[in-house]
Amino acid sequence: MNEDVQFILDSAKEGMVDAIKHLEKEFMKIRAGKANPAMLSSVMVDYYGSDTPLSQVANINTPDGRTISVQPWEKNMLQPIQTAITNANLGFNPMNNGDFVIINVPPLTEERRIQLTKQAKAEAEDAKVGVRNARQDANKEIRDLDVSEDLQKNAEVDVQELTNIYSKKIDVFLEAKEAEIMKV
Known part of the structure; x- marks a missing residue:
């Protein structure tokens, strides 16, 4: 050829x-009812004035099939992370417990x-x-x-x-x- x-x-x-x-x-x-860290891949956080992917300012884990926990590397980032997740309009209601941002993934x-x-x-x-x-x-x-x-x-x-x-x-x-x- x-x-x-x-x-x-x-x-x-x-x-x-x-x-x-x-x-x-x-x-x-596209979530299928099971918690997955990739669900937050589109979330951008205001990190000292610049939009930064969430994965670069925090550790994202799934302790079980219905929960995502986000642990920021800096404590003062808890509120901006929670705000960014809410503003990303993913249908999640993040909660802040002082150390982590916890997201309960509702069943579909x-x-x-x-x-x-x-x-x-x-x-x-x-x-x-x-x-x-x-x-x-x-x-x-x-x-x-x-x-x-x-x-x-x-x-x-x-x-x-x-x-x-x-x-x-x-x-x-x-x-x-x-x-x-x-x-x-």
Whole structure:
């Protein structure tokens, strides 16, 4: 196979892998009723005038399946952390006991589970769009190459096979996430 075609295929595959990695990160943010430190990954704390990720100013643990404890490295950060978690609009009600910020993760209602499933489907569709965009870019680059028509057709078939593989992976991730969300 032509070197240029192989490079285009590798680039397309890399774009598709990136779409899956992004999907995995987004799925980590969707809670499934079980406490997980990744639920707080989007929380930014005002740390001496600059927005800093929560994980860089505190230790985040899950002592059990329904509780997240946040232990700041500096005691004076308790109130800003509690405020940041509240302002992040994650649906949590953090409590401050003087040493830790404690978050009780409420069990999900059926309505909320359906809502989270819809959110997961939307994220999966975004990932599929990323995969299709990688396919589209690769096909365009292949058509722009100065190679035989047979080689172009074969390369486009290879790109489509990659697209099918990564679309199926996204579907598998989505099924697993939906099962996790709907499990009571």
